Amino acid sequence: MKALHTLWNSDHKIYHPLSDSHGSDTFGIMEIDVKDPLKRSSVVYQIAEERGISTDGFPKPSLQKQNKLLHEPGARLPRITAGVKGGIAFPPDDLKLKKPPGPFAPECSITQLTQVKSTVISFPPKQFTSLSLRVDGILRKATPADRIKDNSNIIVNITLSAQTEDLFNHISVNEMDVDNYSTKNIHINSHHPSLLKNCLLFDIEVILPTTLQHYKKLKIKSNRLGRLEGDLEDISFSRFTAGLGKGVIALKNVVGERIMLGTIYGMITGNYQPTETFDAAVIKGATIVGIEPRSKFLKSTVVALDGPVKATVSSGKGKPSYSSRLINHCWLCKPTTTSINGEQDIHIYSERRKSIQLGYYKEWSTTQHINVHSKYGRSNTCFFCM
Structure with missing residues (x-):
């Protein structure tokens, strides 16, 4: 039954063109109602019969069985079995399940990669107020803030390094303008199995121009290995989003x-200056970030499920300091909350199970949080610590 999964999914209907192994006949597009198990069983039986597959393991429901299935409480569809456990015996090529490639990445050295190919994408930030960059592959480095002089466009430099030139044939760089040409989407696709x-x-x-002081949205995503680094001083964003499958931010x-x-x-490090919300989360790794709130209404969430987490809150040079409510949670340890002045500014009014600290920094009457x-690591919150 597993091999027939290519014929439908969890949606209401699916269309799957079939052709025989010789390519001479083409079966019409078939619609399968996945909500009705009786109809689905009949279509599966018909496909097996037309493909020349033994129908012994695909009993065709009779009208009498249909009435029983539809009208008797607790009645069940006859179980469909195949000639071998877990699938059809000797299935045709178009019914074979292909296991998707896993997140494997070979050990690579940049000095051994002799083939290099570069692509440059340039666009004006006044026209495209949002940039979404998506990379399906191995992202070695991304630097979103190196400035160049005398340039008014945002420039995306994409450099590919490979062992052989033919690997470039399996890479596509797709550029799409959406949202009435206000968002620039750049998607680098590298799904071919040979790349693994x-x-x-x-x-x-x-590269952001020196004249750009504010940008609406910047989103960078990589599904596999990556390292995202850079200094974004002297520019602000309405929304900044970065996500990696494996890697360091x-x-x-x-x-x-x-x-x-x-x-x-992976790991999330660095210092950030949010105004409304700040969210940083690692499933397995470490989250060690510095937060410099730019308003008293900031809501921050810092998480590392399997690994240590530390949030250092400070005000930055020449900026006001704000009071803050706090929740410090560590399932398998006792969380620690400290400040530069020791314990006099930290007020813990509740400790549940010695693993959750509820309290506030300096004053209770604050909207910052x-x-x-x-979950499986140490949890530390430090206010104005070095």
């Missing part, structure tokens, strides 16, 4: 109204 056994490195550089001086960072396996959480 060879070294292919991406070096992506997002190490940014400096990120100013934004809403900042969201995440990685599945920080939540620090770790």
Whole structure:
């Protein structure tokens, strides 16, 4: 039955063109109602019969059985079995399940990659107020803040390094303008199986002009290995989002109204200056960030589920300091909350199970809030610590 999964999904209907193994006959497109198990069983039987597959394992429901199935409480559809456990015996090629490639990445050295190919994408920030950069592959480096002089456009430099030139044939760089041409989407696609056994490195550089002081949205995403680093001083964002499957996010001086960072396996470090919300989360790894609130209404959440987490809150040079409510949570340890003045500014009014601290920094009457959480690691919150 597993091999027939290619014929439908969890949607209400599916269309799947079939052709025989010789390519001479073409079966029409078939519609399968996945809500009705009786109809689905009949279509499966018909497909097996037309494909020349033994129908012994696909009993065709009779009208009498249909009435029983539809009208008798607790009646069940006859179980469909195949000639071998887990699928059809000797299935045709178009019914074979192909296991999707896993997140494997070979050990690569940049000195061994002799083939290099570069692509440059340039666009004006006044026209495209949002940039979404998506990389399906191995992201070696992304620097979203190296400035160049005498330039008014945002420039995306994409450099590919590979062992052989033919690997470039499996890479596509798609550029799409959406939202009435206000959002620039750049998607680097590298799903070919041969890439998993060879070294292919991406070096992506997002260069912002020196005259750009504010940008609406910047989103960078990589599904696999990556390192995102750079200094974003002297520019602010309405929304800044960065996510990696595996890798490190190490940014400096990120100013934004809403900042969201995440990685599945890896680490998040750096210092950030949010106004409304700040979210940083790692599933397995570590989250060690510095937060410089730019308003008294900031809501922050810092998480590392399997690993240590530390949030250091400070005001920055020449900026006011704000009071803050706090929740410090550590399932398997006792969380720690400290400040530069010792314990006199930290007020813990509740400790539940010795693993959750509820309290506030300096004054209770504040709208700022920080939540620090770790499940299988240490949890630490520090106010104005070095």
